[in-house]
Amino acid sequence: MKETEKKKKINKDERKIKIILGIMLILFVLTLASFVMLITKLFEKKEEPKVPYVTGIEKNEKLVERLKGKSEYARMKIYLGDIVKKLNEKNYSDIYKRLAPEYKKKYFNSSEEFEKYFKDYYPDSFSIKHVNFEAIGDYYVVEADIIANNSNEDNKNKKGLYFIFREYDFNDYVFSFSKNK
Structure with a gap:
């Protein structure tokens, strides 16, 4: 009887380990998917809406960045x-x-x-x-x-x-x- 109890205990332990490994695998896949989405968003070319300037002069992005936050x-x-x-x-x-x-x-x-x-x-x-x-x-x-x-x-x-x-x-x-x- 002790042997069957040991086997049952081992089966329960194996089952717990399998559940933990399954959860870890799911978390790993979710983390990997999050990183892939983050990386694709970083390298994604952002389209700015084409809003014409009142003056019709082309936008100078460097100057616009320099002006932001200035008084x-x-x-x-x-x-x-x-x-x-x-x-x-x-x-x-x-x-x-x-x-x-x-x-x-x-x-x-x-x-x-x-x-x-x-x-x-x-x-x-x-x-x-x-x-x-x-x-x-x-x-x-x-x-x-x-x-x-x-x-x-x-x-x-x-x-x-x-x-x-x-x-x-x-x-x-x-x-x-x-x-x-």
Whole structure:
């Protein structure tokens, strides 16, 4: 009788071991499946919804990432720095695209008029000094001074020039500025 009891006990122990191994196998398969799903999600190409920018200018992902988490003032400084850089590079058409539509209609009927204005009234190469910043509703006003990089063009320096920005999204904005007559 002791032998049959031992066999029954061994059978019970084997059954417990089989159940434990079965549970471990199921957990292993679930874990493996979770890892496979996680890895495929990481390498999956994410499609961004194609939302056209108000200005129609292509999205610069690096700049958008740089702008996220920045204060309003910091973003406007970045935008203004980008504008100055493009003006110094004589890339007038990109800047013209960013002008507010009503402002364009009132002051510059074409990109050529805008380019002529800048060549007549602004130094060939200049830097900018931020003086003041204000947020007024949906608009941001940056007061800045224009400083010629070439001392021969000091007569084209500007003090108290206002840039008015309207931001729709990160790197999706239009602007206008105080214009000389």
